[in-house]
Amino acid sequence: MIKAETAPSPLQGRGQEGLANPAKPGIGARMAANGTRDAIPLYHQIYLALRDEILSGERSFGAAVPTEQELGAIHGVSRITARRALDELAQHGLVERKRRVGTRVAFKAPAAPIEEHIDQAVESLIAFGRGTQVRVIEFGEVAASASVAKRLGIGAGAPVVRALRIRLADDAPLGAIESFVPSEIGAAITREALTTQALLELIRAAGHAIGAGSQIISAVPADPALAALLETEARAAIIRVDRVVRDEGGLPLLFTSARYRGDRYRLSLDLHGGGQHAIAAAISSAE
Secondary structure (H helix, E strand, O other), rough: OOEEEEOOOOOOOOOOOOOOOOOOHHHHHHHHHHHOOOOHHHHHHHEEEHHHHHHHOOOOOOEEEEOOOHHHHHHHOOHHHHHHHHHHHHHHHOOOEEOOOEEEEEOOOOOOOOOOHHHHHHHHHHHHOOOOEEEEEEEEEEEHHHHHHHHHOOOOEEEEEEEEEOOOOOOOOEEEEEEEEEEEHHOOOOOHHHHHOOHHHHHHHOOOEEEEEEEEEHHHHHOHHHHHOOOOOOOOOEEEEEEEEEEOOOOOEEEEEEEEOOOOEEEEEEEOOOOOOOOOOOHHHHH
16 A cells, blocks of 8 residues: 655744746746845756756656757856756766767666556545645646646647646645646636645546556655745755546546655555555654
């Protein structure tokens, strides 16, 4: 049995900040807008962002990485800063840089899939949601990015409904959950409904039977924006959960990328003989 658990927050009671617009500015622009000098160098922040994308599978093996010029334009930094970020990725074996070819992802995730029963998994996720509180930060229709479109099996730029929620336990942030559904499914989902019901419940209530899903769990460091949202420190340990849910015909219904505080969220796995695994989620205090 897999259980998701929370531990008491050492930062409980502090104020909360929201994320910027989904089309958020680059790292350099965000630092200038904040009027503060972050403790993490710009090149390392860009490295961390790209490393997160690579380790999570968002940039898969062999995929192209933005050039120095492109990174400079995206994040509002110099080519020298962008080059240092790419060099750091290469030093850690995450990318391979070649002249006239560019920079490509060299990392292959050693993922070993574990089979679970989808009905048990869905019920466990819904139960987990009922045991926490939710605050909807952003909700609306946006154009799908290339990575979101790939996961939902649609064209880049196609309309999707995006929801950014903060899940809380004991009135303190537990995780930030960003979800995307195709626009035809999202039409049945409202901001108000998301404050009281799990997104999976709303999808099923709209007449879509859930038939399968896939999930990748990884560990990443918190960038400054996520750290502020979750009321933790930059570089703090974050558990990232990327999940795609499909209908009985195999069509994607939902893509969710959740980032949970490592000091408040735990996963425990009960193993049984015969290759059978039961999945469930529960909220409890850490020992």
